Amino acid sequence: MKSRCQKWWLGAAASAVLFVGFGGLASAGDEAAAQAGEKIGVEGTFVRVAETDEGWVVLGYKIANESVKEEWMLLDVGMTVLPGVKGQKITRDQIKLVTPDRQVIALPSAEEYGKARAKLAAMSEKANMMGDSINYFPPGANQVCRIGFFSDPTKPLQGIAYDQVDLSSQRACIGRLYFHVPGGIQYGNYNLDVKFANSVVKVPMKIMTKDEAKEFEKQWKQELKEAKHKGHDH
Numbered sequence: 001m002k003s004r005c006q007k008w009w010l011g012a013a014a015s016a017v018l019f020v021g022f023g024g025l026a027s028a029g030d031e032a033a034a035q036a037g038e039k040i041g042v043e044g045t046f047v048r049v050a051e052t053d054e055g056w057v058v059l060g061y062k063i064a065n066e067s068v069k070e071e072w073m074l075l076d077v078g079m080t081v082l083p084g085v086k087g088q089k090i091t092r093d094q095i096k097l098v099t100p101d102r103q104v105i106a107l108p109s110a111e112e113y114g115k116a117r118a119k120l121a122a123m124s125e126k127a128n129m130m131g132d133s134i135n136y137f138p139p140g141a142n143q144v145c146r147i148g149f150f151s152d153p154t155k156p157l158q159g160i161a162y163d164q165v166d167l168s169s170q171r172a173c174i175g176r177l178y179f180h181v182p183g184g185i186q187y188g189n190y191n192l193d194v195k196f197a198n199s200v201v202k203v204p205m206k207i208m209t210k211d212e213a214k215e216f217e218k219q220w221k222q223e224l225k226e227a228k229h230k231g232h233d234h
Helices: 024-028 110-115 117-130 210-233
Strands: 039-044 047-051 055-060 072-081 088-091 095-098 104-106 143-147 164-167 171-180 188-195 200-207
Touching (some): 047 200, 072 143, 110 117, 143 164
Antiparallel strands (some): 047 055, 055 072, 072 171, 188 200
């Protein structure tokens, strides 16, 4: 896997990632501000990256954004730990979804997932065709690994689910998460929270209307263009 991550700071030459820092996202889509000590980046209209001094999480949520009112949310996610950080395990209970009304939702049980498998298979096929790349990791994280909390719903006789994933700074771990959202997905600000050993990486995402998504993309591209231009001026 080719890691793709360059300097995040606005003004960095040829930056591929827009660094939006503390509260900066509010100007490009009114998403939740970063917590103290965390950095948030934008890699596309529906791709977010968040990091603390310890953990790194990249999130793709294009299919979730197209599933408003549906009671299941699909997220593509990647995780690693930063260089110099000791390897660690992430288990199912360390991952939560926080809804706009502050509900905290855990990953579903194997039984709950199994009952929804047919619906999730169709959603997964759509994600395979239309989902965004989340191949954005720090330099050095180039060994591919699977986040296998769920088996592949499109292949009922194949795949094994695992209750944990082993992270190291050399491993770029990618997988798919599913959450059951009571009452259905609504427009507004969500967080995907991943608890690392000494910190929680909170990845903000906003479920947007079509008009909001267009405006977000327009602003993001303009800010990225300005950042690159400033970089060339230095």
